[in-house]
Amino acid sequence: MYTFNDTIRGTPTFNSGLEVRFGDVSLNQEMNNEDGTFFVANTTGRDVLDFHHETATIKGRDGQYLYGATYKEREIEIQVKLTGFTDLGMRKQYERLNRLLFSRKAKKLVFGDDSGRYYKAIFSKVKKPELEDANDTVIKLHFICHDPFKYTEPKTATTNKVTYNGDFPTEPILRLTTQAGSEIRILHLETQRYIRLKATYIQGPNLLVNCETREITLNGRNELMNFDMVNSRYFKLQKGVNTFQVVGALLNSIEYKEVFA
Template structure:
């Protein structure tokens, strides 16, 4: 069973025969060919969108009722934008997806069957519950990320004194230590938001280019991540676990 756009397939009387989800999203492998060298040089890979196929059946008391129900289901599944797709065996996770390809009904006696393919442009399953961690200034905190895919935190800083700099450092096994050094004329009580997902920084709700040239935005990985805050402010970090 599955739900889409906040409504369950059960609400439409659908028979869900099978849900096909690949173990891993497909990947594009990046290589560089060098003349007079066997094979190629590996330069990493990139995950492609994930496709999830659902085999469904529509039952009715007559051919007319089956066709009427099919139109109702078509209106439910149709979407111009990505919507929440939740699979029954993982109700704590979701994908942002929409339908792709043609959907042809195979008519049987008072029953029609078809396969519906969803495409999730973000190939990772996303936790339904974001996590928030309070960080102490001028101190370090270890955060264990449960999700098996990388995720991008959001830091909400409230300046508790006037200052001209603030630094957040994130250390993990994959990326080593990444520093985010912020330079501005901060005033007491001013909110600062560092969004590593969108790549934006906002000071008192205005977009600001205050990240130093030798800084980078942080990525959290599965396992232990150590976050250190240096400066005059209190910090909350919010992140969402994602899974391969």
């Protein structure tokens, strides 16, 4: 059985368990207040991911043909001890929690024991207590990460070489300054993939190449009309050293997030 002390909102005077941030808000700080307490006791779903096997049955062949495998979505469950100092306080705790968990799109979900990385999660459901009117209960908050990976905040390199420490490939954002000429070519040396733009360019405009969203802009305007769709391929940073060779522009920075599972 847990013992709780009275608190001032945002400054719990007791250990509120593992800190959980959803979006830009600490659930621990918001939920430990004049109405009651909130203690994160345990989490599940932050370990090994499950695979989905893509198979086909072929007539005359034993078993099945495996033609692909992908990670399933990640499901995270947070076990919380929730209390209200009064009946009214408990109802306010539920109202507050509903407000904090409300979102129609994925938000960053961060845990205090792994604060340098975040999941893209959306709240799904709660395992309700047996006695909903009890002022001292344990609930389980269920989140789904349709993107099963976890990410670091963006990092920036200002040279043409990046040492990438993530476990899985990531799509970078490149910022460049054009030079006078008729072609810009950005080559990722390790994979031999490149992006090629054909147009008349002058010295100075800012070129942005976003490999994640497939956007290319010149001074904020769409530049995809000059994209060589036949030969160009967007690239990803691979674990280890990544080197870029650029013709027709100066590479100013490479922005990327490290990806883990």
